[in-house]
Amino acid sequence: MPIFDQLADTVLAGTPASHADALAVLRAADDDLLPLVAAAGRLRRAHFGNTVKVNYLVNLKSGLCPEDCGYCSQRLGSGADILTYTWLKTDEAIEQATAGLRGGATRVCMVSSGRGPTDRDVERVAGLVGALKEEHPDVEVCACLGLLKDGQAERLRAAGVDAYNHNLNTAESHHDEIVTTHTYADRVETVERAQGAGLSACSGLIAGLGETDEQLVEALFALRDLGSDSIPVNFLMPFDGTPLEGTWELTPGRCLRILAMARFVCPDKEIRIAGGREMHLRSLQGLALHVANSIFLGDYLTSEGQAAEADLELIRDNGFVVLGAEEAGDEAGSHDPSIRRRGAGTALAPNA
Ligand code: SF4
Numbered sequence: 001m002p003i004f005d006q007l008a009d010t011v012l013a014g015t016p017a018s019h020a021d022a023l024a025v026l027r028a029a030d031d032d033l034l035p036l037v038a039a040a041g042r043l044r045r046a047h048f049g050n051t052v053k054v055n056y057l058v059n060l061k062s063g064l065c066p067e068d069c070g071y072c073s074q075r076l077g078s079g080a081d082i083l084t085y086t087w088l089k090t091d092e093a094i095e096q097a098t099a100g101l102r103g104g105a106t107r108v109c110m111v112s113s114g115r116g117p118t119d120r121d122v123e124r125v126a127g128l129v130g131a132l133k134e135e136h137p138d139v140e141v142c143a144c145l146g147l148l149k150d151g152q153a154e155r156l157r158a159a160g161v162d163a164y165n166h167n168l169n170t171a172e173s174h175h176d177e178i179v180t181t182h183t184y185a186d187r188v189e190t191v192e193r194a195q196g197a198g199l200s201a202c203s204g205l206i207a208g209l210g211e212t213d214e215q216l217v218e219a220l221f222a223l224r225d226l227g228s229d230s231i232p233v234n235f236l237m238p239f240d241g242t243p244l245e246g247t248w249e250l251t252p253g254r255c256l257r258i259l260a261m262a263r264f265v266c267p268d269k270e271i272r273i274a275g276g277r278e279m280h281l282r283s284l285q286g287l288a289l290h291v292a293n294s295i296f297l298g299d300y301l302t303s304e305g306q307a308a309e310a311d312l313e314l315i316r317d318n319g320f321v322v323l324g325a326e327e328a329g330d331e332a333g334s335h336d337p338s339i340r341r342r343g344a345g346t347a348l349a350p351n352a
Contacts, residue, residue: 004032004039007264012046016224017264022217025261033253040260041290043267051323052315053107053270053294055142056100059301059344060125061087061112067146069179070243071169071206071236073302074113076181079241082302085345087112087121090128096344097132097139103297103308103339106324107140108132109165111301115182116147116190119155126159133160142202147182148190153197164194165202167232168222171215178209191226203228204274207258208236208250216258220265230294231269233262235276237303250276252284259291270294278306286318298339299350307351308339 004025011017017025028036063074063084073080088096097108110125117125122145129141143156144165153164168187169175175184191203203226205219223231235255238247255276262271272294273281281288289295295315298308305311315322342350 002032002035002039004028004036005042008039008042011043011264011267019217019221022220022261022265023213025264026213026216026257028257028260030253033256036260037256037287037290040263043263044271044291044293047268048270048293050320051293052289052320053272053323054103054105054297054311054315055107055109055272055294056097056103056105056297056340057109057111057299057301058088058093058096058100058340059111059113060093060128061085061114062302062345063113065113065115067115067179067181069169071178071209071238073239073242075242078239080239080302081241082239083343083345087124088344090131092344093128094132094135096340098136099340100297101136101139104312104322104325105297106138106322107142107163109142109144109296111144111165112146114146116149117145117152119149119152121145122152122155125161126155129156129159129161142200144202146190147186148193153193153199157197157199161199163200163202163230164191165232166190166194167204167206167234168219168226169204169206170209170211171218172222173218174209174211174215188226191228195227200229201227202230202232204230204232204234204272206234206236206275207255208238208247208276208280209244210247210249217261217265220262224266228266229269230272231262231266232272232274233259233292234274235280237276237279237300239302250280252280252282255280256284256288256291259288263291272296275300275303285314289314289318289320299342304342304351
């Protein structure tokens with residue numbers, strides 16, 4: 001039996017993958033790539049069947065951040081030519097979220113740039129979430145507002161927020177190479193605050209930051225130990241005007257191996273193909289869906305994704321259905337995506 005099939009059997013029988021297993025997945029030979037996807041796909045199907053969770057990002061406040069995360073186009077001193085704007089008005093935020101829901105998303109991710117929210121910011125988001133849930137009671141809301149202070153997670157939970165995103169991003173042993181204005185421990189603390197308040201933890205990583213294989217494995221095991229329920233796997237989009245400009249370390253095959261590693265290490269967790277999907281997986285996006293079970297629809301925070309219709313086709317063409325739609329007897333392709341008006345805060349349409 002091929003080794004990755006054996007590993008899938010072992011993991012399905014309840015024995016967690018080891019560091020050595022994870023490294024072997026990351027270093028799988030090209031000849032073993034399809035058997036690897038097939039084996040990881042068995043875990044994916046065991047836990048998530050043929051469903052794909054569709055998430056939609058709303059960037060509530062863009063750019064002008066005082067933090068110095070090296071990968072981020074919104075960082076302190078960023079020269080990236082991105083949209084910058086302060087808090088969207090509630091109506092506009094709801095309009096953006098509704099576009100994503102019409103496109104098939106079941107989770108809306110409300111994101112703001114910055115080190116962390118003030119209590120006033122938290123109240124603003126709480127009000128927005130309340131208004132959104134009034135219109136769309138079934139929507140799942142994830143907030144991503146940066147480092148949380150005492151009581152803020154509890155306030156968000158009370159307002160109806162379901163999950164909180166705060167990525168570990170990279171291994172503890174690599175963290176300080178990437179950002180200096182906050183610590184790895186700060187990040188862990190915020191995830192734990194969210195969990196303590198009863199919010200589902202969404203925490204993932206960014207690959208391609210100059211980390212070693214061992215550090216990628218370290219980051220994944222840290223996420224497993226932290227109990228992250230959903231794990232966005234971002235692939236670095238090296239924006240001009242950021243310190244990581246020109247950093248191109250990832251190939252489509254490498255991205256596929258990273259997703260497979262995440263699946264083997266955290267077999268029953270939501271593995272989300274996040275930023276950089278189109279750019280880095282390129283023609284392997286379909287194969288990646290056989291390993292991961294979640295994507296973002298349409299655009300990202302400061303960059304454009306492929307057309308939302310292409311995302312839905314990707315799901316359909318690979319034999320999957322949008323999570324939530326299947327219960328309604330819906331075809332994944334029956335949605336009429338109405339995508340974020342590109343440049344929330346401007347008059348421009350999305351994907352223009
Ligand atoms: S990742 Fe968040 S905290 Fe870091 S620079 Fe970007 S917006 Fe600021």
